[in-house]
Amino acid sequence: MQDCKDILSAADMETVLTRLADEVVAAHKGCENLVLMGIQRRGVDIARRLKAIVDAKAGCDLNLGRLDINLYRDDWTSLAVQPTISQTDIPFSIEDREILLVDDVLFTGRTIRAALEAILDYGRPRKVELLVLVDRGNRELPIEANYVGEHVPTQRGEHVNVYVNERDGEDRVCLVA
Numbered sequence: 001m002q003d004c005k006d007i008l009s010a011a012d013m014e015t016v017l018t019r020l021a022d023e024v025v026a027a028h029k030g031c032e033n034l035v036l037m038g039i040q041r042r043g044v045d046i047a048r049r050l051k052a053i054v055d056a057k058a059g060c061d062l063n064l065g066r067l068d069i070n071l072y073r074d075d076w077t078s079l080a081v082q083p084t085i086s087q088t089d090i091p092f093s094i095e096d097r098e099i100l101l102v103d104d105v106l107f108t109g110r111t112i113r114a115a116l117e118a119i120l121d122y123g124r125p126r127k128v129e130l131l132v133l134v135d136r137g138n139r140e141l142p143i144e145a146n147y148v149g150e151h152v153p154t155q156r157g158e159h160v161n162v163y164v165n166e167r168d169g170e171d172r173v174c175l176v177a
Contacts, residue, residue: 004161004174007134007152013171016149017046020131021053023147024100031060033126034098039115040068040086043103045164046133050102065090067101072114094123100147104162106132109143134173136160 008016028034031054038047044066051064068086101115112130119128131147136154152160152175163172 004172004176006172006174007160008150008173010165010171013133013149013173016133017049018053020147020149021050021057024050024054024131025058027146028058028098031055031058031062033096034100035063035065035092035094037065037067037090037099037101037115037119039101039103039111040066040070040088041167042162042164043067043101045166046104047102048166050131063092065092065094067115067118069111069114069118072117074110074114088118090122094119094125096124096126098127098129099125100129100131102131104133104164105160106130106135106143106145106148107138107160109139109141112143113141133162134160 036047036051038044047064051062055061066087066089068088070086099119101112103111106112116128119125129146130143132145133149134152135145135148136152138154138156150173154160154175159176161174161176163170165171
C-alpha cells in the first residue's frame with residue numbers, strides 16, 4: 001500500500017457516516033420520496049452503509065441504485081487506460097423522486113457532472129442532492145455537495161485514497177502527497 005497520511009480511520013468513517021445519516025434524516029423528515037444512488041465503485045459501498053443507517057434511524061427501506069458514469073466522462077478518450085465499465089442498476093423509477101447521489105471523493109466536479117447526465121437518461125427526478133465522504137476542493141465546475149463527511153484541502157498533485165472493507169479489506173481514508 002502507498003505511504004499515506006491518515007485522514008479517517010475505520011472508527012472515524014463510521015462516526016462520519018452516522019453524522020451524515022443524521023443530517024439526511026433531519027433534512028428529509030421521512031423517506032417516502034428519497035432514493036439513494038451510489039456512483040460505482042466506492043460510492044456504491046458508501047451508499048449501502050448509509051442506507052442501513054438511515055433505514056434504522058428513520059424506520060424506512062430506501063431504494064438503492066448503482067450508477068456507472070464512465071461512458072459519460074468528458075475525458076475518457078484522452079485517458080491513458082480505458083475505464084473499467086461497471087453496471088448501472090436502477091430497479092425503480094426516478095421520476096419525480098428526490099435522489100441522494102453518493103460518492104467517496106469530490107474533486108474537480110467532473111464525475112458529478114457525468115452522474116447528473118447519466119441520471120437524466122433514466123428520467124427526470126424532482127431533486128438531486130450530493131453526499132460525499134471527502135471534499136478535497138480544486139473544483140473545475142460549479143458543483144458543491146449538500147452533505148460532506150470531511151473537508152480535506154489538497155494540492156493538485158495530491159490524492160485522497162478511500163479504502164473500504166468491501167473492496168480493500170480495510171476502512172481508511174488517507175492523503176498521498
